[in-house]
Amino acid sequence: MNRQFRLKRRPVGRVTREDFDLVEAPVPEPAEGQAVIRNLYLSLDPTNRIWMSDQPQYMPPVAIGEVMRGGGIGRVVASRNPAYREGDLVNGILGWQDYYVAGAPGEMFAPSVIPDGLPIPLPTLMGACGMTGLTAYFGLTEIGQPKPGETVVVSAAAGAVGSVVGQVAKILGARVVGIAGGAAKCAFITGELGFDAAVDYKAPDWREQLKAATPNGIDVNFENVGGEIMEAVVARMNLYSRMPLCGMISTYNDAQRPRYDLSPFLMKRIRLQGFIILDFKDRYIEGSMQLAQWLMEGKLKARETVVEGLDKAPEALNMLFDGSNIGKLIVKI
Ligand SMILES: NC(=O)c1ccc[n+]([C@@H]2O[C@H](COP(=O)([O-])OP(=O)(O)OC[C@H]3O[C@@H](n4cnc5c(N)ncnc54)[C@H](OP(=O)(O)O)[C@@H]3O)[C@@H](O)[C@H]2O)c1
Incomplete structure (x- = not known):
């Protein structure tokens, strides 16, 4: 049946x-x-x-x-x-x-x-070398465009997309800060995945942790969650920084759409671009081959x-x- x-x-x-x-x-x-x-x-x-x-x-x-x-x-x-x-x-x-x-x-x-x-x-093939890996890869490289030494922040950092975003950003030479819920996930991203720092947003002092982890501000915010985490990250973004808007999971269960203050985007000339992985469908093979190569070389962990x-x-x-x-x-x- x-x-x-x-x-x-x-x-x-x-x-x-x-x-x-x-x-x-x-x-x-x-x-x-x-x-x-x-x-x-x-x-x-x-x-x-x-x-x-x-x-x-x-x-x-x-x-x-x-x-x-x-x-x-x-x-x-x-x-x-x-x-x-x-x-x-x-x-x-x-x-x-x-x-x-x-x-x-x-x-x-x-x-x-x-x-x-x-x-x-x-x-x-469904994760790191599949659709979520491709989302991380194209969102980061095409929209985030991190340069070596820049600070990249990614939320939902221990998840399917976020874990690949951080690892690809490291491969590209950026300094990577992941935001995740709980000590175990923070240990996973800094320990196993090699992120430079983690912010546990479930800890009462998470805003101080974010500040301490981003002493030079934030050049790329790969946004996965929305809500107050996004607002706190945007507040630390640098002049001319970039923000691939991949997802806003913190509000998907809500009937009401949230309202946000856009003024930081104007004042700091932040380039915000939403994207859906389907936008890159003509380049899936190229992206999967790159991710698979990194996986095989041990640079990317799935x-x-x-x-x-x-x-x-x-x-x-x-x-x-x-x-x-x-x-x-x-x-x-
Ligand atoms: N644009 C696209 O084409 C595209 C494609 C795929 C995915 N996405 C988006 O990317 C994001 C991540 O997706 P994924 O598939 O990789 O899922 P995932 O990160 O593997 O799982 C979702 C994670 O989000 C975190 N989370 C859930 N509710 C939260 C909240 N209220 N505040 C903060 N964190 C919360 C949880 O991690 P913690 O334990 O850390 O809270 C959870 O493990 C989602 O927003 C999704 O919609 C977009």
Whole structure:
């Protein structure tokens, strides 16, 4: 059977199991031009929460009754489409379900075939060498553009995107400060990942920690969380500094959009640019090859938190919001 999580209602606050119907349908058969994919791993991302809402966003929201949208890796089990051979591994928006039909009417993105024999574990192809790694790489290099010796600050620093941002910034010769919740995550980014300093935003003195960690101000703020952490970082940004705005996870569970004071951007001529990784889709191969090379050379460390079982997906998504993941959060189906 094909288990599918279908969105039953738009969540209010944190996601609950009751926001979905878990339905079972027969395993699909491919029609001419289609291929059936057995999903193996599901990527859990903060943007899943955005897609469940009907706030204005960069893609249509998931419709009520529709299979929950989500990235994944799977294996082709039947194909009547020359682009897919049985046994191929593919990467794409495969949904919160056991099986995906490639080439079905209304498909938003065709899954791409993963080249045979890549010496990279599949979970890492979803994280450090996949979509979140690419987000870190292009957001930092194209928008942040750190120069050697400059100070880069990244929030959600022990997470999928943040952990790669900090490591790439180090490779590029910057001084890197990560902001993360709790002593264990701070020890992970400075110890295992080689960040220069960490700020524990759950500690009462986090503002003093931020000040002490950025004596020369901040040249690049890779923003992942928004809210008061972002405001405190912006207050320390330098003249002509850059701010890739990647995400604002601290407010995704809120119904109200926050209001911010933009005057620091004017006074300090900060260049702020929001981006969505899809903006760089023509350069994914280039970015993945660079990340894979750094991984192979031992310059980039990949970390994943893997939850077992498709049925855990709704509850596991909340790990991104309570911070119980380190690195990329993945469900092994
Ligand atoms: N623009 C794009 O194309 C794109 C692509 C991928 C991701 N993103 C964005 O990048 C950000 C990180 O995503 P990710 O996939 O790498 O997730 P992640 O960092 O692996 O997980 C989210 C982390 O955010 C932190 N967090 C959650 N609520 C917070 C709060 N209220 N205040 C401060 N920190 C909080 C938690 O870490 P702590 O334990 O440290 O609190 C949690 O582990 C998100 O904003 C996401 O939307 C954007």
